[in-house]
Amino acid sequence: xxxxxxxxxxxxxxxxxxxxxxxxxxxxxxxxxxxxxxxxxxxxxxxxxxxxxxxxxxxxxxxxxxxxxxxxxxxxxxxxxxxxxxxxxxxxxxxxxxxxxxxxxxxxxxxxxxxxxxxxxxxxxxxxxxxxxxxxxxxxxxxxxxxxxxxxxxxxxxxxxxxxxxxxxxxxxxxxx
Amino acid sequence: xxxxxxxxxxxxxxxxxxxxxxxxxxxxxxxxxxxxxxxxxxxxxxxxxxxxxxxxxxxxxxxxxxxxxxxxxxxxxxxxxxxxxxxxxxxxxxxxxxxxxxxxxxxxxxxxxxxxxxxxxxxxxxxxxxxxxxxxxxxxxxxxxxxxx
Numbered sequence: 001x002x003x004x005x006x007x008x009x010x011x012x013x014x015x016x017x018x019x020x021x022x023x024x025x026x027x028x029x030x031x032x033x034x035x036x037x038x039x040x041x042x043x044x045x046x047x048x049x050x051x052x053x054x055x056x057x058x059x060x061x062x063x064x065x066x067x068x069x070x071x072x073x074x075x076x077x078x079x080x081x082x083x084x085x086x087x088x089x090x091x092x093x094x095x096x097x098x099x100x101x102x103x104x105x106x107x108x109x110x111x112x113x114x115x116x117x118x119x120x121x122x123x124x125x126x127x128x129x130x131x132x133x134x135x136x137x138x139x140x141x142x143x144x145x146x147x148x149x150x151x152x153x154x155x156x157x158x159x160x161x162x163x164x165x166x167x168x169x170x171x172x173x174x175x176x177x
Numbered sequence: 178x179x180x181x182x183x184x185x186x187x188x189x190x191x192x193x194x195x196x197x198x199x200x201x202x203x204x205x206x207x208x209x210x211x212x213x214x215x216x217x218x219x220x221x222x223x224x225x226x227x228x229x230x231x232x233x234x235x236x237x238x239x240x241x242x243x244x245x246x247x248x249x250x251x252x253x254x255x256x257x258x259x260x261x262x263x264x265x266x267x268x269x270x271x272x273x274x275x276x277x278x279x280x281x282x283x284x285x286x287x288x289x290x291x292x293x294x295x296x297x298x299x300x301x302x303x304x305x306x307x308x309x310x311x312x313x314x315x316x317x318x319x320x321x322x323x324x325x326x
Contacts, residue, residue, distance in 0.1 A: 051213035055205075059221045064308060067228055071316045137286040138293060143210050147293045151273035154296070155258055158303050162255050165307030172314040 007047065014040045022088055027073060035066040048113075052142060182233045191233040198226035206301055210290065216297035220254075220304030227309050236317065247309055254303025261295045 017037035024030050038061025045054035111118035128145055136144040146154055182188060199222075206219035227244050234240040262273040270277025275292025276285050283291070 052215070052218070055213060055218045056221070059218060059225065063225045064221060064228075064312075067225075067232075067312065068315065071312065075315070137289050138210060140209075140211050142213070143215065143293060146215065147296055148273075148275065148289070151262075151296070154300065155262070155273070158255055158258055158300050161307050162252060162303055165251065165310045168311045169314045172311075173317070 010040065010043055010047065014044060022092075025087075028070075031066060031069040031073065034069070035062045038062040038065065181235045181238060187233055191229055195226050195229055198222055198229070202226065202301075206297060207294070209297055210293055216300030217304055219297070220301035221308060223301065223305040224308030224312075227305070228312050231313075244309060245313070247306060248313065250302060250306045251310060252303075252306075254299045254301070254306065257299030257302065258296050261292055261299070265292070 014037065017033055017040055021030050021033045021037060024033060038057055041061065042054045042058035045051075045057055111120075115121065128149065129141060132141045132144045133139065136148045138144040138148065202219045202222035205214035205222060206216060209215035209219065227247065231241045231244045236242075236245065261275075261278070264279070265274050265277045266272055268277035268279040273292075273296075275289040278288045278292050280288060280291065
């Protein structure tokens with residue numbers, strides 16, 4: 001009983017933070033509410049058992065993204081007097097919840113959470129889970145999938161991050177500084 | 178951002194929090210093979226500690242200079258990652274097949290442990306340098322200069 005109440009409370013917090021991010025007038029408050037939204041979402045990931053994803057969501061969503069937004073706001077604030085943004089358009093306020101309801105309706109067709117016979121759980125996951133230790137001699141299956149079975153994948157992801165950093169420095173840094 | 182933050186509370190708390198975040202980042206990096214975590218998260222936590230450093234102490238302070246120095250490591254993480262793959266090739270196996278890392282006096286599990294650890298360090302260095310580079314390039318231009326235009 002308390003478990004269900006906790007989950008309902010958590011989802012309510014996520015929904016409240018998400019809608020408040022869009023509805024609040026001041027951009028500074030919006031940034032902080034977005035950070036708290038990421039933190040609640042991290043709790044949801046942890047509840048689903050995806051601790052790695054929860055880690056990343058908490059650090060990047062609540063930490064790094066907030067800092068990036070804040071630095072951008074600090075930089076643009078003296079030049080832009082319109083720190084208060086206009087109210088959201090009616091089409092967004094009405095249309096986005098309708099889209100959400102449509103998505104929830106479509107989510108009925110997904111297989112239930114943790115279903116062992118769902119397509120995602122019968123394709124190749126059992127092979128990884130059963131043969132991971134014999135193949136890679138690494139106790140953590142997540143690590144062996146990430147760094148060993150799909151090492152190329154991780155390598156290319158690292159290249160993508162490297163490229164993103166170079167591109168940001170090229171675009172944002174002023175010449176001569 | 179340019180000078181040291183003038184609040185004593187912020188200075189004292191960050192002096193406590195920055196080493197703690199860096200210690201936790203190292204823990205996540207080295208423990209990632211057995212539990213949740215890994216190179217990516219470790220790199221990002223290290224980035225946040227570095228950002229806190231230059232937000233509180235300013236870029237002109239010795240600590241801020243250290244943060245700027247980190248930017249010279251752009252690409253080092255990628256070289257570590259690809260280098261481990263190349264060492265596996267030299268050892269006579271496939272690219273990134275850690276069992277072929279030629280290290281004397283090591284059995285297969287230790288080789289795989291060292292290989293995965295080194296690649297995780299590569300990912301962590303790459304992510305950390307990239308994050309600091311993005312934040313610095315956002316924060317680090319002369320605002321006074323732009324007012325004249």
